[in-house]
Amino acid sequence: MEDELIKLMEQRRSIRKYQHKEIPDTEIRRILEAGILAPSSKNIRPVEFIVVKDAEKLEALSKAKMGGAGHLKNAACAIVCIADTRKADAWVEDCSLAMGYMMLMAEHLNIGNVWTQIRLRKTALGVSAEEIVRRLLNIPNYYAVEAILSLGYLAEEKSPNTVEKLEKNGTIHSESFM
Ligand SMILES: Cc1cc2nc3c(=O)[nH]c(=O)nc-3n(C[C@H](O)[C@H](O)[C@H](O)COP(=O)(O)O)c2cc1C
Structure with missing residues (x-):
């Protein structure tokens, strides 16, 4: 195990x-369930997901940032990870854990995936990527779009990846920084 x-x-x-091949809804559902199972600060659970399969919307999302x-x-599909900022202050962490859980479930199902950052990102003209995604998907402005x-x-x-490849001298400290 x-x-x-x-x-x-x-x-x-x-x-x-990616291949031009649809992902069955049952598989998408399993990935979403992994996101729902992720813990959240104070168990507030402010994270929500928008599943996008429409080709025009996916193309628009691909241009949401520079x-x-x-x-x-x-x-084949995008899962937009958003959070209700009225409910929670640690929503960045909550969204990040949900993303990580979903990434591992996608991997388990042999579905290629990549985190696509939206929060803090902009278009070449300096427009907020979050704003663009909010407008495209009718997301209220009190929801943050993390990724x-x-x-x-x-x-x-x-x-x-291997730990040997990624671990740097000094990645792990013992008892104190120095
Ligand atoms: C917080 C975060 C933001 C990321 N943003 C993007 C992104 O906007 N676009 C992208 O293509 N990859 C993005 N990535 C993927 C990273 O580039 C990738 O994880 C890193 O290069 C390591 O490669 P690996 O995932 O194959 O191990 C992001 C990853 C993380 C964790």
Whole structure:
């Protein structure tokens, strides 16, 4: 079990090239359920998800910021991760955990995925990416748009991550920083 979890974490890579193939709703549902299972600060659960499969909307989302979102145009599906900021102050963390859980579930289902940052990002003209996504998907302004999980069956292969590759000298401190 533990070995399987580590393997899943090693295998997960950001996948930005996808096949033209639909993802069954049952699989999308399982990914969303993983997001719902993520813990949240004070158990407030301010995180909500918008599932987007419409090709025109996916293309519009791919242009919501300058660079780093182009893959959404060819995605089979996008899960937009939003949070009700009236309810919670730690919504960035709450959304991030939901995203991480969904990424691992997508990996478990062999569905390529990549976190696409929206919060703090802008278009080339300086327009807020959050505003663009809010307008496109009719999201009230008291909801923050943290990120979009782009999903699709893999059309590229990447070698797994390994701790040996990623751990730097000084990543882990013992008892104190120095
Ligand atoms: C907070 C966060 C924001 C990210 N934003 C983007 C993004 O906007 N566009 C993108 O293509 N990848 C984005 N990524 C994916 C990272 O580039 C990727 O995780 C990193 O390069 C490591 O590669 P790996 O996921 O294959 O291990 C983001 C990842 C995180 C955790």
